[in-house]
Amino acid sequence: MIVLAVCNHKGGSGKTTSTINVAAALGLSGFRTLVVDLDPQGFLTRMVGLPEPPEPASSLALFDPQVRLDQVPVQARKNFDVLPASSTL
Incomplete structure (x- = not known):
């Protein structure tokens, strides 16, 4: 498994588009x-x-020790899954 993180403090630097x-x-x-x-x-x-999913079906689940990630639904496309954002983050 390869993990790639795209991070930059500055907004508008192309993080989302690159990702x-x-x-x-x-x-x-x-x-x-x-x-x-x-x-x-x-x-x-x-x-x-x-759309923004109801909790805990979003990336907010990463910060909840009582939620197992295999229980969080991921929106699937062929070979491309997204753990959606939460405005609560």
Whole structure:
């Protein structure tokens, strides 16, 4: 498993655009890809056409020790999954 984190404190630097394009390219190349949207604005979640899910079915579950990640639904596309953002983050 390879973990790739895209981080930068400055807004508007292309983090979301880079993330979705790299993830989509990897998915199209046959790699199983999971994108975890940790931005409370949820732009990446909206870019893939997903609404903000009810809790705890979002990336907020990562911070709840009582929620198991295998119980959190992930919105699936072929080889491209998204753990949607939460405005509560």
